[in-house]
Amino acid sequence: MLSHLIYTKDYDISFWGLNRFHPFDGWKFSKAWHIVNKAFRGKAQNLLLNPSTPVSNELLLAIHSPAYLSALQQSATVSQIMEIKLIQYLPNYLLQRKLLHPMRMACAGTVLAAETALHNKSVAMNFAGGYHHAYPDHGDGFCFFGDAALSITNCRQKGLLQPHDKILMIDLDAHRGNGFYAFMGKDPDVHIFDMYNFQTYPGYFEDSANQHPYIIPLKAGTRDEQYLDILSSLLPKFLDEHKDAKLVFYNAGNDIFENDRLGKLSVSYHGVLRRDCIVLEELTNRLMPSVIMTSGGYTRTSYQFIAELAKSVIKLTNY
Numbered sequence: 001m002l003s004h005l006i007y008t009k010d011y012d013i014s015f016w017g018l019n020r021f022h023p024f025d026g027w028k029f030s031k032a033w034h035i036v037n038k039a040f041r042g043k044a045q046n047l048l049l050n051p052s053t054p055v056s057n058e059l060l061l062a063i064h065s066p067a068y069l070s071a072l073q074q075s076a077t078v079s080q081i082m083e084i085k086l087i088q089y090l091p092n093y094l095l096q097r098k099l100l101h102p103m104r105m106a107c108a109g110t111v112l113a114a115e116t117a118l119h120n121k122s123v124a125m126n127f128a129g130g131y132h133h134a135y136p137d138h139g140d141g142f143c144f145f146g147d148a149a150l151s152i153t154n155c156r157q158k159g160l161l162q163p164h165d166k167i168l169m170i171d172l173d174a175h176r177g178n179g180f181y182a183f184m185g186k187d188p189d190v191h192i193f194d195m196y197n198f199q200t201y202p203g204y205f206e207d208s209a210n211q212h213p214y215i216i217p218l219k220a221g222t223r224d225e226q227y228l229d230i231l232s233s234l235l236p237k238f239l240d241e242h243k244d245a246k247l248v249f250y251n252a253g254n255d256i257f258e259n260d261r262l263g264k265l266s267v268s269y270h271g272v273l274r275r276d277c278i279v280l281e282e283l284t285n286r287l288m289p290s291v292i293m294t295s296g297g298y299t300r301t302s303y304q305f306i307a308e309l310a311k312s313v314i315k316l317t318n319y
């Protein structure tokens, strides 16, 4: 199966203090890219596509409220979403340039990944994105813009996805995709598989379990064996029920890792790699065009998971 990598060095978030006041490694995207590029001696470049401009205001306005987008001109709003109090005192232009611009580039990356996956029937991995806590009218949990929802809207607008084409979301970040659900949960053409820790933000999913059998709560501290058992038994079932899906999104947050303070699950390093292999295998066995986003991951080794996943994606393409 063909595969593509979507990355630009503009994804990095590098302003003074972020790495001191936030568990997020702002340089993880370029660190991952350098590992991958070195490992394949430049051949990774052949599969690389760069988003060249940030996602447009026009597309943002197609899914987000004008009032919310205007509110981002206030540093206090940005500070609240990032959960870093100190940045409310920074001039907004600096936050736009150093923080929101990289995130808009990452959204453009997911949009490009979706177009690429549909055009080529390939697996397209964005090194960033996966902002599944952004809502139509507010941001939350470090997420400003709903990149997966933007991509779906963009593909529908361009006719790459037809009305009633089926779309799947596999969200294996430790946190439930509450924002993506707010955008797409009631869309009859979008189906969600979400394994999440219900004992951390944003908490237990209250909607009927009967209606959403694949939004699967896990206890804090869930370890490899149980995690991978649930995934291996339920994901193939979910994909078989939706064999006719035109596009699949995989939100591959690595905050399920045992050292991650925010995810609060206990999956080992090798368990995280195994998880990604299981998902890739299930998707490629069914030749499903897919978009991968890297979502959450708040350890200093987060970039290694991104790099390992990208290596597996490269291996799907035969040189």
Ligand SMILES: [Zn+2]
Binding pocket: 173, 174, 175, 253, 255, 263, 295, 296, 297
């Ligand atoms: Zn997360």
